[in-house]
Amino acid sequence: xxxxxxxxxxxxxxxxxIMAEVKTVIDWFGARGVxxxxxxxxxxxxSAYDAHGKAVSEETMAKALAADAVIFGAVGGPKWDxxxxxxxxxxxxxxxxxxxxxxxxxxxxxxxxxxxxxxxxKRELVEGLDILIVRELTGGVYFGEPxxxxxxxxxxxxxxxxxxxxxxxxxxxxxxxxxxAKTRSSKVASAEKRNVxxxxxxWNQVVTKIxxxxxxxxxxxHVLADxxxxxxxxxxxxxxxxxCDNLFGDILSDVxxxxxxxxxxxxxxxxxxxxxxxxxRKALYEPVHGSAPDIAGKGVANPIAMIxxxxxxxxxxxxxxxxxxLLDRAIAGVLGKGLRTADIFTEGxxxxxxxxxxxxxxxEL
Amino acid sequence: xxxxxxxxxxxxxxxxxIMAEVKTVIDWFGARGVxxxxxxxxxxxxSAYDAHGKAVSEETMAKALAADAVIFGAVGGPKWDxxxxxxxxxxxxxxxxxxxxxxxxxxxxxxxxxxxxxxxxKRELVEGLDILIVRELTGGVYFGEPxxxxxxxxxxxxxxxxxxxxxxxxxxxxxxxxxxAKTRSSKVASAEKRNVxxxxxxWNQVVTKIxxxxxxxxxxxHVLADxxxxxxxxxxxxxxxxxCDNLFGDILSDVxxxxxxxxxxxxxxxxxxxxxxxxxRKALYEPVHGSAPDIAGKGVANPIAMIxxxxxxxxxxxxxxxxxxLLDRAIAGVLGKGLRTADIFTEGxxxxxxxxxxxxxxxEL
Ligand SMILES: CC(C)[C@H](C(=O)O)[C@@H](O)C(=O)O
Ligand SMILES: CC(C)[C@H](C(=O)O)[C@@H](O)C(=O)O
Numbered sequence: 001x002x003x004x005x006x007x008x009x010x011x012x013x014x015x016x017x018i019m020a021e022v023k024t025v026i027d028w029f030g031a032r033g034v035x036x037x038x039x040x041x042x043x044x045x046x047s048a049y050d051a052h053g054k055a056v057s058e059e060t061m062a063k064a065l066a067a068d069a070v071i072f073g074a075v076g077g078p079k080w081d082x083x084x085x086x087x088x089x090x091x092x093x094x095x096x097x098x099x100x101x102x103x104x105x106x107x108x109x110x111x112x113x114x115x116x117x118x119x120x121x122k123r124e125l126v127e128g129l130d131i132l133i134v135r136e137l138t139g140g141v142y143f144g145e146p147x148x149x150x151x152x153x154x155x156x157x158x159x160x161x162x163x164x165x166x167x168x169x170x171x172x173x174x175x176x177x178x179x180x181a182k183t184r185s186s187k188v189a190s191a192e193k194r195n196v197x198x199x200x201x202x203w204n205q206v207v208t209k210i211x212x213x214x215x216x217x218x219x220x221x222h223v224l225a226d227x228x229x230x231x232x233x234x235x236x237x238x239x240x241x242x243x244c245d246n247l248f249g250d251i252l253s254d255v256x257x258x259x260x261x262x263x264x265x266x267x268x269x270x271x272x273x274x275x276x277x278x279x280x281r282k283a284l285y286e287p288v289h290g291s292a293p294d295i296a297g298k299g300v301a302n303p304i305a306m307i308x309x310x311x312x313x314x315x316x317x318x319x320x321x322x323x324x325x326l327l328d329r330a331i332a333g334v335l336g337k338g339l340r341t342a343d344i345f346t347e348g349x350x351x352x353x354x355x356x357x358x359x360x361x362x363x364e365l
Numbered sequence: 366x367x368x369x370x371x372x373x374x375x376x377x378x379x380x381x382x383i384m385a386e387v388k389t390v391i392d393w394f395g396a397r398g399v400x401x402x403x404x405x406x407x408x409x410x411x412s413a414y415d416a417h418g419k420a421v422s423e424e425t426m427a428k429a430l431a432a433d434a435v436i437f438g439a440v441g442g443p444k445w446d447x448x449x450x451x452x453x454x455x456x457x458x459x460x461x462x463x464x465x466x467x468x469x470x471x472x473x474x475x476x477x478x479x480x481x482x483x484x485x486x487k488r489e490l491v492e493g494l495d496i497l498i499v500r501e502l503t504g505g506v507y508f509g510e511p512x513x514x515x516x517x518x519x520x521x522x523x524x525x526x527x528x529x530x531x532x533x534x535x536x537x538x539x540x541x542x543x544x545x546a547k548t549r550s551s552k553v554a555s556a557e558k559r560n561v562x563x564x565x566x567x568w569n570q571v572v573t574k575i576x577x578x579x580x581x582x583x584x585x586x587h588v589l590a591d592x593x594x595x596x597x598x599x600x601x602x603x604x605x606x607x608x609c610d611n612l613f614g615d616i617l618s619d620v621x622x623x624x625x626x627x628x629x630x631x632x633x634x635x636x637x638x639x640x641x642x643x644x645x646r647k648a649l650y651e652p653v654h655g656s657a658p659d660i661a662g663k664g665v666a667n668p669i670a671m672i673x674x675x676x677x678x679x680x681x682x683x684x685x686x687x688x689x690x691l692l693d694r695a696i697a698g699v700l701g702k703g704l705r706t707a708d709i710f711t712e713g714x715x716x717x718x719x720x721x722x723x724x725x726x727x728x729e730l
Contacts, residue, residue, distance in 0.1 A: 076560075085563075085566060088560065090560040090561065094561065120486050120487060120490050120598055120599055120600070121485050121486055121487070121598075122485060122486070122487060125485050141506075141528060141561075141562060142561050144525075147562075147563050148563055149563050149566065149567055152531070156531050156532040156533055157531065157532045157567055158529065158530070158531045158532075159529070159530050159531075159562075159563045159564040159566065159567035159568075160509075160527060160528065160529050160563065160564070161527075161528040161562045161563055161564050162525060162526075162527055162528070163506060163525065163526040163527070163528060164523070164524070164525050165523070165524050166517075166521050166522065166523045166524075167521040167522045167523075168521055193612075193615075195441075195453065195455045196455065196459065196506075196507050197506060197512075197524075197526045198450075198512050198513055198514050198524045198525065198526055199524040199525070199526050201450060201514065201524065202514055202522055202524035203524075225616060226615045226616045226619040227619065229594065229616050229619055229620050229623075230619045230620065230622070230623040230628075233485055233486075233598060233620055233623040233624065234485055234623050235485070247558075247612075248616075250558070250591045251590060251591045251594050251613075251616055254591040254592065254594055254595045255594050255595065255598055255620065257595070258594075258595040258598040258599050259598065263595075
């Protein structure tokens with residue numbers, strides 16, 4: 001039986017509560033004998049800053065690098081709003097993405113039929129929605145240098161960020177998108193701003209070339225990022241896989257997530273390249289929602305996005321697609337029975353807390 | 366009677382058809398004697414490229430610089446998709462913005478009650494929506510240098526764009542937003558990505574300072590750009606004035622526009638700083654929608670956004686607020702009577718073409 005090492009990083013706010021539910025799910029799959037999961041838990045984000053002045057310690061980074069998968073909660077909160085830029089909670093996430101070289105961020109936006117009414121869009125526009133945003137995660141304006149604020153002679157300040165992409169960075173994320181498209185409806189939309197950005201021009205050229213030469217059977221469409229944001233609001237079901245850079249991916253995936261009406265449901269996977277000899281890839285799984293400091297500690301947070309993130313780990317890190325399907329079905333099943341945490345509660349359904357939702361999913365399994 | 370010089374640049378696609386309707390409106394206001402309007406028309410975008418190989422000629426630029434206001438249609442279309450980057454249709458718009466120093470882009474997103482059902486959002490979420498996006502228009506990643514694609518030794522290409530903001534660039538756009546907020550509900554949301562961008566950090570600091578020192582009575586909220594996009598979809602009416610940089614403004618204003626369900630209705634104004642001696646400011650007015658090449662020449666395009674752009678010119682360039690209100694009311698009146706161009710047509714309303722819509726607005730005036 002294969003053995004996997006997981007690093008659990010609950011982070012701040014509701015992170016700890018929802019991670020507790022994931023542990024019961026991991027244990028269940030371990031007990032079932034599909035694989036053996038060893039896990040260790042550590043601090044990250046604001047709580048790590050409080051403990052040792054850094055958003056992520058070197059020891060934690062070493063553990064993350066050694067792990068088969070990192071399961072990440074959420075970081076940040078008003079408490080750390082004025083800590084220095086370099087040690088702010090988000091710095092931990094950026095460092096993990098960069099050092100583990102997690103260049104491919106997969107963000108599914110799925111609208112569960114049971115929750116379609118929670119969307120701010122009309123039901124018919126979102127019912128059955130199933131989009132996968134493939135976001136480049138280790139390049140672009142997030143990491144390009146120079147990235148600085150300098151004080152000019154006249155006392156003015158000047159801030160610079162650098163949007164930077166190379167051919168190979170675009171090629172590898174394009175391949176991830178095309179490969180995933182082949183397992184879905186063989187359709188990719190590539191979003192950039194080629195009309196104003198040189199990185200958009202290169203992005204467009206490289207994606208076009210990879211599509212033509214390596215994936216002639218996948219339909220490729222190019223869309224300007226601003227128009228893509230619009231089209232997501234107008235008629236989201238026209239899209240299947242959307243591939244884009246780090247910054248556009250940040251915004252477009254949030255828009256897509258919000259269309260579903262249930263942010264508390266959406267997982268994400270951040271993947272590295274498969275190792276040349278072992279075939280294993282570094283990976284981090286995290287919910288799309290944030291640390292929700294306003295409801296932290298109250299036992300009302302929705303653990304589903306966090307649990308669904310572990311389902312993505314089963315699929316993409318452990319090759320356990322059938323088990324991932326099982327877990328996804330358990331989630332859908334519990335929703336079908338009318339159980340709802342506060343964020344997705346509507347008249348006529350049964351309101352439950354974090355622990356009850358976790359337990360219900362276990363029971364459904 | 367004050368005399369104003371207008372430069373009309375219809376551009377490509379439906380530009381010419383909708384500009385023809387604006388002319389009748391300009392003539393009406395001229396005949397009414399509120400001011401005297403002289404206008405001249407010229408080529409821009411793809412049609413200028415076809416005529417003389419550049420998206421905007423030096424003569425046209427000189428006329429634009431001399432005009433009291435530029436009334437701009439729309440540029441671009443598949444015909445010019447593969448012209449060189451420097452002479453692509455959009456280059457004209459960027460050059461006009463830059464050379465006329467039109468740093469403040471005002472994009473109202475208004476949901477007309479008569480059209481609320483056209484929104485993809487539920488009616489109650491958008492009915493009465495009235496957001497004003499104030500977008501910085503001459504800085505950021507649109508214009509920062511370096512902006513280039515270089516070929517590396519290994520044959521790879523490397524594309525760079527530079528996001529760049531100085532204190533004074535942020536100060537002046539912040540003041541525009543705060544000033545406008547004072548004429549509305551005294552509420553500004555400033556959107557950036559301070560958690561990953563140094564320009565976001567500076568943006569946040571400068572807007573905070575201007576707010577505190579110069580506009581203590583305006584409520585200021587900071588929101589991350591990705592979250593702002595989400596919140597626009599979730600509960601758009603929480604916003605009134607949103608101020609943001611060039612690239613975020615591009616996307617957020619498109620999302621806001623799409624929420625209203627009627628892109629063909631939305632105007633925009635791009636303003637320079639008032640001249641120190643004359644008080645006049647350079648300005649360009651254009652609809653938010655594009656050149657719609659698919660329906661060009663068919664006489665079915667909606668001229669309202671273009672006409673409403675002239676209403677913004679009356680207000681912001683000519684100090685004719687009452688006349689602007691009159692024109693806005695005429696537009697609302699025509700909609701109230703059930704007249705609709707194809708893009709906003711619904712069961713039970715009367716479908717009209719471009720010319721009929723223009724004539725109806727004139728009649729209403
Ligand atoms: C927390 C923040 C740094 C992060 C990002 O901007 O990438 C978040 O918004 C996300 O999308 O994962
Ligand atoms: C046409 C294009 C260059 C332009 C922009 O990106 O600014 C457009 O999208 C806009 O919003 O005015």
